[in-house]
Amino acid sequence: MxxxxxxxxxxxxxxxxxxxxxxxxxxxxxxxxxxxxxxxxxxxxxxxxxxxxxxxxxxxxxxxxxxxxxxxxxxxxxxxxxxxxxxxxxxxRRSELVPLDEQQMADVPDEVNEDYSEWQVDKVRRAIQKLPDGYRVVLTLYLLEGYDHSEIGEIMGITESTSKSQYSRARKKLLEIMKEAQFAN
Structure with a gap:
């Protein structure tokens, strides 16, 4: 059988x-x-x-x-x-995405290459929870759920460039939150 x-x-x-x-x-x-x-x-x-x-x-x-x-x-x-x-x-909840355009995306520093191995997973999770809704949703869909910006745009009813901008801003904000937490300890 x-x-x-x-x-x-x-x-x-x-x-x-x-x-x-x-x-x-x-x-x-x-x-x-x-x-x-x-x-x-x-x-x-x-x-x-x-x-x-x-x-x-x-x-x-x-x-x-x-x-x-x-x-x-x-x-x-x-x-x-x-x-x-x-x-x-x-x-x-009537939360709105922060309106961004493609021009604003250019002024976001590229800090992705920094070494974050010192941060623990729990600290990253807590930092993600502190992000504004719009940032957190795009970051989660992109990094954790594996959607591309075109798919995120379709899911959320935003443009692909807005999704990219939201992701870029979310990444920058996440770094700020994590750095603040690091200095607070």
Whole structure:
């Protein structure tokens, strides 16, 4: 008897979800909830809001499961829903991206090559949490979630150049926060 792969099991669970099986929905939730919560938490920077986004995203995913075509992994499809729900939650807070144009991007110093090995992961995480929403979202989508600026622009409804500017400014602000924290210790 052939052993089923993870993807085969995933597809079976998804098929059961499509037919309205609530146990299968719970199985799918258990498989993805922690990872999707972490994605939302990195974007919203608020535990309660990330929990709400997670629930909203799963409800949306289950309602729209018929639209999942398995062209990408279920996790990727769900992650897009979580990211969009997280961004919408931030928009509900009425936070706005700092308006920047391409000209302003030129005056950002390139400090990427500095050696940051002295900083611990926890310090970096805390510094990212201190970034303004717009900066944190773009930085998270670009560095942690692997989206390019064109995709970020599409997701957030901004231009690619605005995404690049936001990323550049976020990087600069992150360095400032980390340097301040270093001198505070």
């Amino acid at each position: 052939k052993k089923l792969s993870y993807q085969d099991v995933n597809h079976l669970v998804i098929d059961r979800c499509k037919s309205g099986d609530h146990r299968a929905q719970y199985e799918l939730y258990k498989l993805y909830a922690k990872a999707m919560f972490n994605v939302s938490m990195r974007i919203t920077n608020d535990y309660t809001e990330a929990e709400d986004v997670l629930q909203e995203a799963f409800v949306s995913a289950f309602k729209n499961l018929h639209g999942y075509k398995a062209e990408a992994s279920f996790g990727s499809w769900l992650k897009k829903i979580v990211i969009n729900a997280s961004i919408n939650a931030i928009r509900k």
